[in-house]
Amino acid sequence: MTVSTQKTVLILGANSDVAKAAILQYIATGFRVIAASRSVQELETFVKHHAIPADRIEVLFFDAVAFDSHETFYERLSVKPHIVVYAAGFLKNNEEALHDWESSFRMMKVHYCGAVSILNIVAKDSSNTNLERIVGLSSLSGVRGRKSNFIYGSTKAAFTQYLAGMRQYLFGRGVAVNVIVAGYIRSKMTAGLDLPESLMLEPEFIARSVVQPGNSFIIVPGFKWKIIYHILRLLPEQLVARLP
Template sequence: MNQNTGKTVLILGANSDVAKQCIRQYLEKGFSVLAASRDISSLEKFVEDNKLDSSKVRILYFDAVDFNSHQTFYDQLPVKPHIAVYAAGFLVDNEKALRDFKGTQQMMQVNYMGAVSILNIIAMDHNNAHLERIIGLSSLSGVRGRKSNFVYGSTKAAFTQYLAGLRQELASRKIAVNALVIGYIRTKINEGLQLNESLIMEPDYVARHIVNAGNSFTIVPNFKWKIIYTILKILPESLVAKLP
């Protein structure tokens, strides 16, 4: 039987496939969930279709790139969170990003600028004495610059570095910060891409690593991706340049 922890998690970008599984799993652990997204109707349908306890889920409108609205959004939360998860993300093909700055700008705004904007507000609220953890969803694409996806990867690299510094900033307040460095996931953002099937993770598998995040800063779900992550970190630049 699930126990009521009395704790609340705020999930930003809650309409992603991984975030939806986080909603379900946090509820199973006894959390109340503030699910924030631009697509409220999709979240309502998810809660209804999965017969989740609607009394424990509050669905809120949140636009990651409407920076001017973030302070008001946070101030008007019905309860301040114990855990905040930034799961919003946007991806365009690298070739398109190189030729159309609008796509690049959208990735920068959703993947990095929006995250910094709202997480700074959450982190700097010293009145929220029960904030205990901030989790950001980053990517293996941000570990090293590779010619196939370096524009998207640069936004994730920036986000990871921000989270690393935020972890140091919040250490004295005993607030944990985690970066989920994630590989391929079977989600709508990756639909149509030619990916190695053996490396694709399911959203509920990734969600388990988020919901059960421990003390480590970098969390890389799946042992295959841990190996790839380690290789990417140590590979000489001359060999990285030969990667797709």
């Protein structure tokens, strides 16, 4: 398969554990990957470790919060993508974020402002007839406001709602939009957190939903988390208030 006949996926925030797992799965299914992240050196080490051929992957620098650079980044892509995945993430615990505005603001910028900035550019480019799908990695933390993570959760809720509108906006062009509403993921971002082992999901498992999302807008990986998702949506507010 030559590069000219391969479909291309652009992964933004490609150094996350889920994104790296998705890279390998996209490569295995025949895609060419543009992996974009601030952590270029780490990505290059990852590519070398997995012996990914140079004609199957391109590593670029991308900073989700450097909004002024996004237009130039997109215009300089070697090929306009068929699929765009937004997987950039940043997490601070709620108490720290509550008392440190910079931590709160960075979560807002990474999860929402940065996504809107770059994905608006992608969506506006009607000349990109390649574009088939946009996938965003969100969180169950954004389903209902809870006292233990309402700052992080609010940024993910905003991102999910943005993608919901984007799905409608792009419908006429035949571009699908999906959001992965994930539970607890075993990753470097959650390392050190006291999370229930029985609910932890592996990055490779989440990545399968990223690579093969299907037609539904909201995808909740894992049957336990599907149950939790529906309970959270339907739970009366007075009971949500008692949750941690």
